[in-house]
Amino acid sequence: xxxxxxxxxxxxxxxxxxxxxxxxxxxxxxxxxxxxxxxxxxxxxxxxxxxxxxxxxxxxxxxxxxxxxxxxxxxxxxxxxxxxxxxxxxxxxxxxxxxxxxxxxxxxxxxxxxxxxxxxxxxxxxxxxxxxxxxxxxxxxxxxxxxxxxxxxxxxx
Amino acid sequence: xxxxxxxxxxxxxxxxxxxxxxxxxxxxxxxxxxxxxxxxxxxxxxxxxxxxxxxxxxxxxxxxxxxxxxxxxxxxxxxxxxxxxxxxxxxxxxxxxxxxxxxxxxxxxxxxxxxxxxxxxxxxxxxxxxxxxxxxxxxxxxxxxxxxxxxxxxxxxxxxxxxxxxxxxxxxxxxxxxxxxxxxxxxxxxxxxxxxxxxxxxxxxxxxxxxxxxxxxxxxxxxxxxxxxxxxxxxxxxxxxxxxxxxxxxxxxxxxxxxxxxxxxxxxxxxxxxxx
Numbered sequence: 001x002x003x004x005x006x007x008x009x010x011x012x013x014x015x016x017x018x019x020x021x022x023x024x025x026x027x028x029x030x031x032x033x034x035x036x037x038x039x040x041x042x043x044x045x046x047x048x049x050x051x052x053x054x055x056x057x058x059x060x061x062x063x064x065x066x067x068x069x070x071x072x073x074x075x076x077x078x079x080x081x082x083x084x085x086x087x088x089x090x091x092x093x094x095x096x097x098x099x100x101x102x103x104x105x106x107x108x109x110x111x112x113x114x115x116x117x118x119x120x121x122x123x124x125x126x127x128x129x130x131x132x133x134x135x136x137x138x139x140x141x142x143x144x145x146x147x148x149x150x151x152x153x154x155x156x157x
Numbered sequence: 158x159x160x161x162x163x164x165x166x167x168x169x170x171x172x173x174x175x176x177x178x179x180x181x182x183x184x185x186x187x188x189x190x191x192x193x194x195x196x197x198x199x200x201x202x203x204x205x206x207x208x209x210x211x212x213x214x215x216x217x218x219x220x221x222x223x224x225x226x227x228x229x230x231x232x233x234x235x236x237x238x239x240x241x242x243x244x245x246x247x248x249x250x251x252x253x254x255x256x257x258x259x260x261x262x263x264x265x266x267x268x269x270x271x272x273x274x275x276x277x278x279x280x281x282x283x284x285x286x287x288x289x290x291x292x293x294x295x296x297x298x299x300x301x302x303x304x305x306x307x308x309x310x311x312x313x314x315x316x317x318x319x320x321x322x323x324x325x326x327x328x329x330x331x332x333x334x335x336x337x338x339x340x341x342x343x344x345x346x347x348x349x350x351x352x353x354x355x356x357x358x359x360x361x362x363x364x365x366x367x368x369x370x371x372x373x374x375x376x377x378x379x380x381x382x383x384x385x386x387x388x389x390x391x392x393x394x395x396x397x398x399x400x401x402x403x404x405x406x407x408x409x410x411x412x413x414x415x416x417x418x419x420x421x422x423x424x425x426x427x428x429x430x431x432x433x
Contacts, residue, residue, distance in 0.1 A: 100427075105338060105413055106339070106431075107408075
């Protein structure tokens, strides 16, 4: 599979290390093989050179000429509605969930576990019920389709 | 000339004449050689009494008398009454202590050689407030959760399961063997905690069997049995704590289950990374 995300002007990246850890930024220019010039006017990342192993590339890319000023980056960022797009992405959701999980207290963890177990019980009973129905119908008609899983109820937390 | 005499020349006017003659006789080699220029200069510019009289314009002040300003005398001593028959009744005491009244050597401060362990001041972690749910880490009930009722002056914590939920009785435990969680139960309405102090939990020593009994080798190990008093107290406190749990409303059912279940780690859970 060919690479799809490149270190290029306009590529949006997540900073994974350093003082701005966890913030989004946009690559403005590539300095050399290991460093890039980065700017994040909407997320509080000052324009700076950063090592490439300190950032994770995302699927988003802004369109602006290379070495564009902060003003240009901001404009492109806003026009692309990047904040909304990022918030809607799965990656952002996972980060949020991770954060939430880390902040759970012992009692919260217990409540989550009990909620999960009740959900799983409901799900297995529903599944077994469908399975039984399927078996019956199979004996009735030999060319019956396999039973589908019912949609799992959402997590309590 | 020696240093001492130089000083005298400078400071004592009356002896001036004598020393000036000395000076002329000896010459001023020593002082000039020594380079103590100030003293030398003074000597070189030494004027006769008459010249000094004019230089200082002493004639201005001749025959004049300035009235003495009388300063109020400060009291140096105080008379103190001395009790007792043969003590003279009074004694004058200096307000400022004389040097001879100070001791020649420093006083040795005596302090008690040991502070009893029971007198130590106890500090508890901030998280260990009465009412918090704690996880027990040691002892018979390790892994269970219990409610902290009271911080005792001996430095131990008074806890209860409650007994009906998880089998942890009214019990003392050291705070080091406990994880405090952020879950809390309001136990301010619980009564009868006052009598549950360190004395209450003190162990009763079994009396030694006398040698005459002949049962030295057949000494039975006594199994701990809670007294009736303890049973009654346990019942009383349990009832009230369960009520306190009920008062949590939304979480009451969860809290009951929470206290019933044991604590444990799942995979990839580390206590130093977790919040409790």
